[in-house]
Amino acid sequence: MSDLGDLEELTKDYSLEPVPDDHAVSGIRIALIVIGFAITLPVLLAGSRIGLAMGLERAVQSFLIGGGVLAFVGCITAYIGARTRLSTYMITQFSFGTGGARVINLLIAITLFGWYGVTAYLFGKACQGAIFDIYGVSWPETPFTVLGSLLMVLTTVWGFKALDKLALVAVPLMVAFLIAVVWYSLQAASWEAILGRAGGDMTEGVATSLVVGSYIVGAILLPDLCRYARYARDGVIAAFISLGIAFPGIFLVATIPSLATGQNDLVVIMMGLGLGVPALAMIIFATWTSNANNLYSTSLTLATVLPRIAKWKITIAAGLMGTVLAALGVMDYFVDFLLFLGICIPPIAGIYIADFFFLRRRCYDVAALQRERGVNRTAFAVWLFASAVGYASAHGVIQGTSIPACDSMIVAFLLYLGWKKIGMRVRSGRVVGA
Numbered sequence: 001m002s003d004l005g006d007l008e009e010l011t012k013d014y015s016l017e018p019v020p021d022d023h024a025v026s027g028i029r030i031a032l033i034v035i036g037f038a039i040t041l042p043v044l045l046a047g048s049r050i051g052l053a054m055g056l057e058r059a060v061q062s063f064l065i066g067g068g069v070l071a072f073v074g075c076i077t078a079y080i081g082a083r084t085r086l087s088t089y090m091i092t093q094f095s096f097g098t099g100g101a102r103v104i105n106l107l108i109a110i111t112l113f114g115w116y117g118v119t120a121y122l123f124g125k126a127c128q129g130a131i132f133d134i135y136g137v138s139w140p141e142t143p144f145t146v147l148g149s150l151l152m153v154l155t156t157v158w159g160f161k162a163l164d165k166l167a168l169v170a171v172p173l174m175v176a177f178l179i180a181v182v183w184y185s186l187q188a189a190s191w192e193a194i195l196g197r198a199g200g201d202m203t204e205g206v207a208t209s210l211v212v213g214s215y216i217v218g219a220i221l222l223p224d225l226c227r228y229a230r231y232a233r234d235g236v237i238a239a240f241i242s243l244g245i246a247f248p249g250i251f252l253v254a255t256i257p258s259l260a261t262g263q264n265d266l267v268v269i270m271m272g273l274g275l276g277v278p279a280l281a282m283i284i285f286a287t288w289t290s291n292a293n294n295l296y297s298t299s300l301t302l303a304t305v306l307p308r309i310a311k312w313k314i315t316i317a318a319g320l321m322g323t324v325l326a327a328l329g330v331m332d333y334f335v336d337f338l339l340f341l342g343i344c345i346p347p348i349a350g351i352y353i354a355d356f357f358f359l360r361r362r363c364y365d366v367a368a369l370q371r372e373r374g375v376n377r378t379a380f381a382v383w384l385f386a387s388a389v390g391y392a393s394a395h396g397v398i399q400g401t402s403i404p405a406c407d408s409m410i411v412a413f414l415l416y417l418g419w420k421k422i423g424m425r426v427r428s429g430r431v432v433g434a
Contacts, residue, residue: 013159015303015311017366018085019227025164027234027241030225032167034218034242035250036289039174041126041267043214044254044286048264050210051255053202056195059255062204063248066211069406071244074219075236077349080356081223082235084364088223088297089304092348094364095355095416096383099374102305104348104383109301111217111341116294117322117331118338120149123287124326126267130283134276142327149326152288153319156295157312160228163292170285177278178253181266184273189260197259205402211251216405217342219243220349221297295319343394346405347386350412351379358417378419386412 014020051059080091089108093101124145132138155162186194219239226235257269270279299315306314325331356362390408392398400407 013300013311014085014227015087015300016090016307021230023228024230024234025228027229027237029164029167030229030234030238031241031246032171033163033225034222034238035246036163036167036171036174036285037218037293038215038242038247038290039171039178039250039286040290041122041283041286043250044266045264046210046214047251047254048258048266050202050207050251051258052197052262052264053200054204054207055198056255056259058204059207060248060252062207063211063251063255065204066208066251067244067248069208069212069403070215070219070247071240073216073349073409074222074239074243076353077220078222078226078229078235078239079232080353081226082229082232083362084223084356085227086223086364086366087227087300087304088221088352089301090366091223091352091356091364093304093369094360094372095352095376096379097373097376098369100376100380105301105304107341108221108345108348109298109305111338111345112294112298112301113318113322114331114334114338114341116152116291116298116318117326118335119287119291119294120145120152120322120326121329121331123148123283123291126283126287127280130267130271130276130280133271134280145327146323148284148287149291149319149323152291152295153316153323155288156292156299156319157315159296159311160225163225163296166289166292170289174282174285174289177270177275177282178250180278181270181273181275182253182256184275185257185260185269188273194256194259209403211248212403213405215243215247217345218293220345224297224300295322340391343390343404343408344383344387346390346409347383347412350386350409350414351382351416354413354417354420355379359420378423379416382412382416382419386415 014023047063050062054062077088081088084091089101089105092104096104124141124143127144127148128139128141155166222235222239226238229235229238254266257266258264261269261272263269263272267279267283270276270282295315295318298318299311302314302318303309303311322331356364386408389398389400389411390404393400393407394404398407401410
């Protein structure tokens with residue numbers, strides 16, 4: 001029993017309580033973790049495609065605008081996490097109710113768990129292709145999927161501490177690989193040729209939407225990481241550096257090699273430039289860091305739904321289940337469903353931002369949750385309506401900011417705040433009349 005107790009103490013991640021002061025770290029450390037999560041193969045692929053479709057100058061404008069939108073949202077959510085020292089899934093209890101938050105958290109957990117399985121499956125396929133291109137050996141993809149997924153599980157079991165250590169090693173290496181591929185690409189094509197590639201007909205709105213959509217869920221869930229910030233400003237600094245500066249830079253370093261070579265896949269470009277081993281390392285590190293984030297947030301969410309089960313047990317169970325599903329290849333059929341669920345997450349942030357800043361005046365007390373109602377029907381009604389707005393915006397039924405996630409988040413924020421303010425005035429009028 002003592003060994004089990006020691007394990008639970010070592011893997012304790014404060015999923016149901018505020019993070020204590022002696023576990024807090026600087027904003028730079030948190031920014032490194034977020035950057036590691038943001039360097040993913042889908043983001044690099046999106047950067048390549050946007051660059052080829054728009055040309056360098058127009059693409060850079062979209063990268064900066066998209067990064068600015070993410071940084072704005074991220075700084076707000078990071079401030080809430082750093083100020084309260086609570087995870088996203090504890091924060092939602094104040095706005096949706098203690099019972100209602102379980103429904104919201106379960107939805108988020110299903111979304112993140114699904115992406116964990118899909119990413120593990122794609123990791124196995126990417127490693128299989130890279131090994132064949134480098135060494136000419138054709139191995140089945142399942143062993144790569146299983147080994148990679150187990151590596152992610154073992155990292156995530158140890159919580160924030162392990163993610164911090166992983167980022168300190170992986171992020172500098174990935175940045176070095178990206179700089180190397182840019183340098184080699186510039187040897188293959190002149191800077192004038194890169195600037196002269198005109199691009200296609202992608203609009204700035206579509207490109208900006210792709211940039212924002214590629215990490216908006218991560219920006220909304222930043223409290224999970226920024227609750228470890230020493231001060232509220234450290235959380236804001238972490239969000240600004242990672243999303244406002246580094247994230248557009250990631251897109252840029254994916255665009256330049258594509259414009260130089262005409263290829264839209266950075267891994268293929270690295271292979272063509274003779275960087276086979278770095279390409280394989282890039283696949284491993286980029287998937288390792290990003291999928292560890294998916295599993296970490298999944299386990300944090302489920303810890304609030306299943307409070308009597310230790311978080312490390314939840315992490316292992318979710319990771320093993322995701323590994324089995326990924327190895328069987330069934331997760332690939334759920335991509336459209338996961339994209340649909342992703343539309344439902346941004347309105348959650350709009351509601352808890354309105355609740356924290358304007359209704360509760362930046363004061364969340366965990367002890368007060370015992371006095372909260374079980375389900376906040378207003379929050380659920382607003383969430384459903386705003387999710388419908390996001391779905392309609394994503395399918396061109398309505399026109400808003402051209403970024404569906406922002407449309408649904410703004411609608412949720414304004415509608416929830418207005419609804420609650422009107423309700424407060426009505427109740428106040430009744431008291432005065434009485």
